[in-house]
Each structure stands twice: as C-alpha cells, then as structure tokens.
Amino acid sequence: MATELGPTPVKEPASGGAPIHHKPKGVGEDNAIASQGKWAAWLLAPTIFALAIVIVYPIISAIVMSFQKDAGLDPATGLFTEGGPAGFSNYTNWIFQQCAAPDGGTVACPPGTLGAQFWSATGTTFYFTIITVTLETILGFWMAIIMARTFRGRSLVRAAVLVPWAIPTAVTAQLWLFIFAFEGIGNKLFNTTILWTGSEIPARWAVIIADTWKTTPFMALLILAGLQMIPAEVYEAAKVDGASAWQRFRMITLPLVKPALMVAILFRTLDALRMFDLPYILTEGSNNTTTLSILVVNQIRQGFNSAAALSTITFIIIFIVAFIFVRFLGANVVEQQTGAGKGKK
Amino acid sequence: MKTPKFLLPVAAAGALALTLSACGGGGGGATATGGGDAANGLDARGPITYVQGKDNSNVVRPLIEKWNAAHPNEKVTFKEQTDQADQQHDDLVQNYQAKNPNYDVASVDVVWTAEFAAKGWLQPLKDKMAVDTAGMLKPTVEAGSYKGTLYAAPVSSDGGILYYRSDLVPTAPKTWDEMMGMCSIAKENGIGCFAGQYAKYEGLTVNASEAINSAGGSVLNADGKPNLNTPEAKEGLQNLATAYADGNIPKEGITFQEEQGRQAFQDGKLLFHRNWPYVYNLAVTEGSSKVKDVLGMTALPGKDGPGASTLGGHSAAVSVYSKNKATALDFVKFLVNEENQKFFATQGSLAPVIEALYEDKELVAKLPYLPVLKTSIENAVPRPVTPFYPAVTKAIQENAYSAIKGEKTVDAALSDMQKSIESASAGQ
Structure with a gap:
C-alpha cells in the first residue's frame, strides 16, 4: 500500500535517483x-x-x-552434566515423537511426556488458527462496514469496539475463566451444566470464543482502514450505472479492500499460530488445547536445548505459512503495485 | 548497491552487536566449586539480597527491617518476585544460569530443591555452612535435602487438611473407605460428597500423589526411580477414579483448583473437601460462607489411618554464586529461628517448621488448625524428590487426569506414568 510515497528517499539513489533531481545527470551527481x-x-x-x-x-x-543435548544427570554425583553436541537428534526426536529410553536408546514417547504431544499440538494450533481467523475475518468485515458508515455516535462505536483489543490477553483469559467456570455466569445464563474447561470440545470452543471476542476488533480496524481508502466517487459512478448494493460490494469493495484484507489476515494468522496466553490460562493446555507455544514453554522447564529445537520448528512452520500467504495469496498485491508503478513512468 | 562500502558500517555494527551480546551469555550446567573457603566467600560478610515471591501478607519486610537494624554493615535487600510459582521458578533459573552473585538467599519451593541442587546452584548447608535442623519436622527437612545433604533450610511448611461439615458428619472419617461410606449423607442432603483439586495443573500432582501415598504406594522409590506398577499405587489412583465415576466426586470436580473447591465447600455444596490450611480463615470469616459454624477439620483419610499428605512450603537456600556467604547463612538461620517462625505463623498464617510451635497455646488459640496440620505434616510425604520434577509432574498430571475422567484404565495410566518418568529421567 502506498509504497511509492514511502518516506524513505534514502532508498531512491540505489535505484537511479533520477526522479529526485531535475538537473541533468552530471559528474558531481x-x-x-x-x-x-x-x-x-x-x-x-x-x-x-x-x-x-x-x-x-x-x-x-x-x-x-538446538544442536546441543540437554544436560543429563551423572548418577554417581547426582549432578547435571553438559549434554554435548546432539546433531539433529533434538529435531528428529520431536518430529518422530521419540523419547530417551532408560537403557540409552530411544522409544516412542509414552503418553505423559511432552514429546508425545508434538503432532497433536501442531494439529491444535492449526485448528485454532483456521477457525479463529475465519470467524474474525467475517465478523471483522461486518463490523468494519458498519463503522465505515456515517452515523451519529460513530466515533463512540469505534472507540467501544476497541475495548476488547485494548485489554491485555492475560486479563481477558482470566475474565473468560470466570465466565466459563462451572458455577460461572456462562452456565448460569444459559442454564447449562457444561464443563467448559473440563472436556475436549467445550474447552476448544472456550478458547475460540475468547480469542474471537478479543481479536475481532483488530481485524475490523485493519479492514476499516482499507475501506476508507476507497474513494466515494467510485461508488457514486457505480450507482449512476445502476449497480446493485451486492454488485457494488462484490465488484468494488472486495477487490479494492483486498490488499488491506490480505495483510490483516496474514497478521492474524501469524499471531494465531503463536497463540499461548489464552489457552494457557483458560485450560493449562488440558483437553487437547495445547498449542505449539505452550509446548515450548513447558519444554523450557525440562530442558532448554530441546525447547530451542522446538521453537525453531515452530518458527519454520510459521515461516512456511507466511511464505505461502505472500507467494500465492498476496502475489496479486505485489503485481498490481509494480504494474501501477510502471504505468506512471 | 554498486559499492560494497555501503554495507560496511552496517556489517560492522552487526558484528559488534553479536560479540557484545555473546559476552552476556554463558553456559549453564554444573559448576565445579574449586578453591578454598575464602575463594568461595564462605567467610565473607557484607550486604546481600533475599529473593522471594510476592510478599502478600507483608511478613518479609518487617523481618528484614529488624535484621537491618541489628546488622547495619550486612544489610539485606528484598527482591520481590511475582506471585506466580512458575514465574518465580523461571526467574531463579535464569539468574542462577547467569551466575548472578546478587541472588544470595532465595526462597525455594520444596519441589525445586532437587533440581537446583543437581544443577550445582545451591550451597550445601553442611560443615561450616551447617544449619541446625533438630526440632524441625522431619518431612520438611527431607524436602530440603538432596542425596542426603541439606541444600535448603525449611522456612515454612504446608500440608493438606480434610475439611468437613460437622453438622452432617457425626464422626470424622479416618480412612478413605469410611469417608466414601458417608457419601450417602451427602446424597440425602443433595450435595456433593468429596472434592480436592483435579484440574490438570500442579494441584493434580498433589492430589494424585496423596492418593497413591495414602494407599501405601509411592511415585518414586528411595533411589528416585518410578515405582508405579504396584498394587498400592493402583489402589490409590483407583480410589479417585471410582469416586469420580460414582459421582462421589461431583463431575465439576475435574475443573477444580484450590479456589473453585473452596468456593463450592463454603457455599455448602460439598460434604468433604481436601484443601490447604489457608481455607480455615476464609471459611470462618467471609460473610458469604455457609459453613462458618459447622466447619470440621481432620487429617486426610488413608488406608487404615491418617493418609499421607503431600508436603508444601518453602525453604531458604544460599546461592553458590553469593559473595557474602557468611552473612547469607546468618540470615537463613535468622529466618528459621523460633521467634521469627512464630511471627510468620501469626502474621502470615504460614505453618511453622519447628515442631514445638504446634503445641504453643497462644498460636493454637489463633490458628486452631495447627494440631490437625501437625498430624498432616508428620505423615506427609514430599512430592517426588527428583531433579526432573517438571517432567515428572507433567507425567503424573497427564495420566492421572485421563484416569480420573475414565478415558484410560488406571492400569494403563500408571504404566504410562511409569514409562514417562523413566524416559524423562533417562537423560539423553
């Protein structure tokens, strides 16, 4: 968006610099x-x-x-000793879910070790990401369209919408923990007896509901910024040509807001992939709500080096997702901009 | 672009940054303490720092003021951590790892002692550094020891208490079976029978190991090896699983941490409740409490007599990186002397570690749960003492949770627990 106006003239000289200076190129130049x-x-x-x-x-x-072994215990002294180089074993242990065996080799990680949770945590992370980002995009778009209209008290609505986003996540999580308690207002209000944090599907949805509540405003604001960049004349012209509201939305709003929307979705996706505080406080990762980040933090307490490997794996996963976004979904944005730039010259 | 010179300052800055920050790093692991006593600062005196979690009941500051007034040249500075145990643990690990000489004396949770000792971060409290532990409750001293050496002097203790409704229960149950037999009373009154803490967190480790220990089993044997494939361990965990399946532990029990359970008990929704001593004050003073006048207290139920409570509490440890260890040791002794132990008990409701104080009339009048707590602590078993505690507690939580919910048989859960602990302590 608007890179041609970028406030970084320092970059210009590298690519020629001619447009800045109006005198012909000389020796001193x-x-x-x-x-x-x-x-x-x-x-x-x-x-x-x-x-x-x-x-x-x-x-x-x-x-x-991540290429060092974690400290092991010397049985004679009862003291920890440095583990030494590990090669790729920290990585392969996570990916193939292998744990140390008492006799020195490796075994498939028994349930109850962190190693046994790698793939389920990866699955959970993507489950949360896909569902929350989808919900937040739809609700955020809807909220943005409402906020883009001119009506009395618009600034009040815009400020009010921001409140959930402004509250620190840890506080939000604590609030929702009270709501989702067995004797909490959630069950009281709907006259249900759901164990929100005690069984798998409700626990996952508790996290999704809290996250959507918290982050939809962020989505709405980014999309609103995109909506406001669409000039009103375009809509007027379309109206004159007799385009219906749906056509205006599909043919004008959607394509013109797409760059902003893509950026918003990308941000949220990357954010959701590192989700930590909400599930950590709401459920402590029980009932299949352990995300990769929670696994990393738990592993830090058991061994730094293995945790370093896991966070590198998490980093690579997030990087791949970001790459896919920019390369395949955002490719259009880049093309349009360079195309426009060329056209100007 | 054309000139590589453009990149020069940038590269220089980057390289400099890397070198500088590399200086700050440093390996962790064990340290061989060489040199004489002087080199280790065993005789050195001077200002020190005391590190502890949030001082909620304001007991540490008055004590430090008292100390500072008496020792103007060996002043103690208080470094207050957060009130979250995990964060306190991580903060200590980071500072020990960085060999911070300013973490002279730290308050260490009983379950961290073995880990920190095995990392070589704690000064053994022996020989010149010895602390007199005669007169202290034995389980608290065991919890501060690793491989037979004391590494942390017990400062405060904690044990589980069985609270019950004295209006509904004629005589307090002594064994688990007796208690389960009384669940019909709960049914008649339309309330839940028993609950402890069964959400998947540290509290579940406490409750599951209590169940196992009370049935005569143990999580780890004397050599620190897992010992879970035993009939006793099975009976213990099965007790919890059966009670949950029968509804004797209400279904919301699976979401209970300390506070949710206390709330349910105070609202009159539970006949029996396992919790810590802090509940007493709240249950008799909070306006909303429905059990004010009918609050009974007894030791946790076991197989044939009192059960084995899990031990809580904190100890004071001297860092090997401290420069003024003589002062640090004196301060540790100061924290555990009888006068200050009494102060902790009256001001902060912290259970003392000195046995005699449990019979102190003045204290018992103020804290009526002390006699029960003494039985509880005397029968207490420290949580598994192992340097791999973080992995062991996860293994217990994960599998006990599945077993109680009935997603796994008790046999499978115990065997998985056994294998997980074996794997965690196998090292690499």
Missing part, C-alpha cells in the same frame, strides 16, 4: 549520491546494531542451542 548512501548507512547503523542484539543474536543462539 554520482559523488553526491554515493555520499548520501554512505550517510544513510551510518544513520541506519544504530538501528541495525539494536536489531542485531535483540533479534539476530537470540535467533542464532537458539539455533546453536
């Missing part, structure tokens, strides 16, 4: 550009420095750790 580039680099350096510390180093460190 190249020097000016070069020194500008150098300046930019020095100005960028502190940021890169900070990013290297907070992003690059932890990632590299985690990857290095």
Whole structure:
C-alpha cells in the first residue's frame, strides 16, 4: 500500500535517483549520491546494531542451542552434566515423537511426556488458527462496514469496539475463566451444566470464543482502514450505472479492500499460530488445547536445548505459512503495485 | 548497491552487536566449586539480597527491617518476585544460569530443591555452612535435602487438611473407605460428597500423589526411580477414579483448583473437601460462607489411618554464586529461628517448621488448625524428590487426569506414568 510515497528517499539513489533531481545527470551527481548512501548507512547503523542484539543474536543462539543435548544427570554425583553436541537428534526426536529410553536408546514417547504431544499440538494450533481467523475475518468485515458508515455516535462505536483489543490477553483469559467456570455466569445464563474447561470440545470452543471476542476488533480496524481508502466517487459512478448494493460490494469493495484484507489476515494468522496466553490460562493446555507455544514453554522447564529445537520448528512452520500467504495469496498485491508503478513512468 | 562500502558500517555494527551480546551469555550446567573457603566467600560478610515471591501478607519486610537494624554493615535487600510459582521458578533459573552473585538467599519451593541442587546452584548447608535442623519436622527437612545433604533450610511448611461439615458428619472419617461410606449423607442432603483439586495443573500432582501415598504406594522409590506398577499405587489412583465415576466426586470436580473447591465447600455444596490450611480463615470469616459454624477439620483419610499428605512450603537456600556467604547463612538461620517462625505463623498464617510451635497455646488459640496440620505434616510425604520434577509432574498430571475422567484404565495410566518418568529421567 502506498509504497511509492514511502518516506524513505534514502532508498531512491540505489535505484537511479533520477526522479529526485531535475538537473541533468552530471559528474558531481554520482559523488553526491554515493555520499548520501554512505550517510544513510551510518544513520541506519544504530538501528541495525539494536536489531542485531535483540533479534539476530537470540535467533542464532537458539539455533546453536538446538544442536546441543540437554544436560543429563551423572548418577554417581547426582549432578547435571553438559549434554554435548546432539546433531539433529533434538529435531528428529520431536518430529518422530521419540523419547530417551532408560537403557540409552530411544522409544516412542509414552503418553505423559511432552514429546508425545508434538503432532497433536501442531494439529491444535492449526485448528485454532483456521477457525479463529475465519470467524474474525467475517465478523471483522461486518463490523468494519458498519463503522465505515456515517452515523451519529460513530466515533463512540469505534472507540467501544476497541475495548476488547485494548485489554491485555492475560486479563481477558482470566475474565473468560470466570465466565466459563462451572458455577460461572456462562452456565448460569444459559442454564447449562457444561464443563467448559473440563472436556475436549467445550474447552476448544472456550478458547475460540475468547480469542474471537478479543481479536475481532483488530481485524475490523485493519479492514476499516482499507475501506476508507476507497474513494466515494467510485461508488457514486457505480450507482449512476445502476449497480446493485451486492454488485457494488462484490465488484468494488472486495477487490479494492483486498490488499488491506490480505495483510490483516496474514497478521492474524501469524499471531494465531503463536497463540499461548489464552489457552494457557483458560485450560493449562488440558483437553487437547495445547498449542505449539505452550509446548515450548513447558519444554523450557525440562530442558532448554530441546525447547530451542522446538521453537525453531515452530518458527519454520510459521515461516512456511507466511511464505505461502505472500507467494500465492498476496502475489496479486505485489503485481498490481509494480504494474501501477510502471504505468506512471 | 554498486559499492560494497555501503554495507560496511552496517556489517560492522552487526558484528559488534553479536560479540557484545555473546559476552552476556554463558553456559549453564554444573559448576565445579574449586578453591578454598575464602575463594568461595564462605567467610565473607557484607550486604546481600533475599529473593522471594510476592510478599502478600507483608511478613518479609518487617523481618528484614529488624535484621537491618541489628546488622547495619550486612544489610539485606528484598527482591520481590511475582506471585506466580512458575514465574518465580523461571526467574531463579535464569539468574542462577547467569551466575548472578546478587541472588544470595532465595526462597525455594520444596519441589525445586532437587533440581537446583543437581544443577550445582545451591550451597550445601553442611560443615561450616551447617544449619541446625533438630526440632524441625522431619518431612520438611527431607524436602530440603538432596542425596542426603541439606541444600535448603525449611522456612515454612504446608500440608493438606480434610475439611468437613460437622453438622452432617457425626464422626470424622479416618480412612478413605469410611469417608466414601458417608457419601450417602451427602446424597440425602443433595450435595456433593468429596472434592480436592483435579484440574490438570500442579494441584493434580498433589492430589494424585496423596492418593497413591495414602494407599501405601509411592511415585518414586528411595533411589528416585518410578515405582508405579504396584498394587498400592493402583489402589490409590483407583480410589479417585471410582469416586469420580460414582459421582462421589461431583463431575465439576475435574475443573477444580484450590479456589473453585473452596468456593463450592463454603457455599455448602460439598460434604468433604481436601484443601490447604489457608481455607480455615476464609471459611470462618467471609460473610458469604455457609459453613462458618459447622466447619470440621481432620487429617486426610488413608488406608487404615491418617493418609499421607503431600508436603508444601518453602525453604531458604544460599546461592553458590553469593559473595557474602557468611552473612547469607546468618540470615537463613535468622529466618528459621523460633521467634521469627512464630511471627510468620501469626502474621502470615504460614505453618511453622519447628515442631514445638504446634503445641504453643497462644498460636493454637489463633490458628486452631495447627494440631490437625501437625498430624498432616508428620505423615506427609514430599512430592517426588527428583531433579526432573517438571517432567515428572507433567507425567503424573497427564495420566492421572485421563484416569480420573475414565478415558484410560488406571492400569494403563500408571504404566504410562511409569514409562514417562523413566524416559524423562533417562537423560539423553
């Protein structure tokens, strides 16, 4: 969106720089550009420095750790000793659900170990992601369309809608925990006796309901931003041509809001794939609500290196999903923009 | 693009960042403590820090003020952690891992002692660093020990109590079977019979190991190996599973943590309830409580007599990275002396670890549950003492939960528990 207007003129010189300066290209020009580039680099350096510390180093460190064995117990002294290099065993143990056997080899992880939960946690993570993102997109779109209209008290509605999103997730989870308690208002209101956090399907839906309640406003706002970029004239012209409301929605709103919608869905998907706090507080991961992130946190308490491998696997899974989104679903967005850019020249 | 020079400052900055942050890292694992006493700071005195979870009942600050007034050159600073046990654990691990010399004395939950000791983070409390444990309740000392050496001095203890409705129950049950026999009273009155904590969290480990220990079994044997394929363990877990299937434990029991259970009991919806001593004060003072005048307390029921409660509580441990260990040791002794133990009990309702205090008239008048609690703690079994506690507790929770809900037979659950613990403690 709007990259041509981007506030980063420093990038321009690298791709020619001609549009900025109106005088014809001369000898001094190249020097000016070069020194500008150098300046930019020095100005960028502190940021890169900070990013290297907070992003690059932890990632590299985690990857290095994931190839180390976790500390084992020396039976003679009762003290932990360093595990040494592990090769890919931390990764293969997760993927093939293998655990250490008492005699030294590996066995299929017995139920009750974290290793036995890898694939079910992956399944749960995607289950939550697909259902919550779908619900949030539909409800968010609906809310955005309402908010885009002009009516009395519109700003009040916009502010009110944001409230669930503004509450920290941990607090939200605690609130829903009270609602879903056996003696809680959820059961009282509908006169039911559902064990919301004590059986599988209700537990999953408790998480989905709480997450949808919390994150739909975020979706709605991103979509609203996209809706507001559509000029009113387009609709007027369509009206003059006799397009029905449905046609206007399908032929104008949807295609024009698509870039914003795609970004919103991408953000939410990546977010939902790392879902942690809601299920952790609501159910502690019981009844098949353990997501990959919960598994990572549980594993951290049992061994850092194996947890590092698991978080790297989670990272790769999320990366693949993001890649699929950008490559196959967002491809159109990129094409349109470059096409428009070329047209301008 | 054309000039590689463009990237130079950026690359330089990146490289610098990596080197700098690498300095901050460092391996964990065991540390060999070499050098003499002086090098280890065993004789050194000076300011230290005491690390503990949130001081909810405001008992730590007054004590530290008292200490600081008496020791102006060895002042103690209080570092308060959050009130979440998991976060306290992780905070301690991170700081020990980073060899932080400022975590001189830390309050350690009984279940973490073995793990921290096996990592080589805790100063053994022996020889020069010895703490006198005579007069302390034996199970609390065991819970602070690893492989026969004391690593953490017991400061506060905790044990389970069976609360019951004295208006409905004629005589308090002594055994599990007696208690189950009284469930007909609950049925006549249209209330639930018994509940503890059966949601899938640490409380389930407490309750499941209580059931197993009370039936004469044990989760781990004396060598720290799992010992679950025994008739006693089976009987213990089967007791819970049968009670849940019969409805003697109401179906919502599977969602109970301490608070939900307490609420149900206080609302008059349970005949028997297993919980910690903190319930007493709330049940007799809260306005909404329906059991104020009919609150009975007794030891947990066992097979032929009192059951084996799971031990709770905290101990104080000295970090091996502390620079002023002599001061740290003195402060630990200060925390466990009789006067301050009494202060903890009266101000914070923390169960003392000194046996004599349970007969102190003044204390018993204030905390009437002390005699019951003493029986409970005397019969208590520490939760499995193992450096692999985090994995062991998960294995117990996962399988006990399935067994109680009836998704798995008790035999299968115990055998899976056994295999999971074996695998966790096999190392790699």
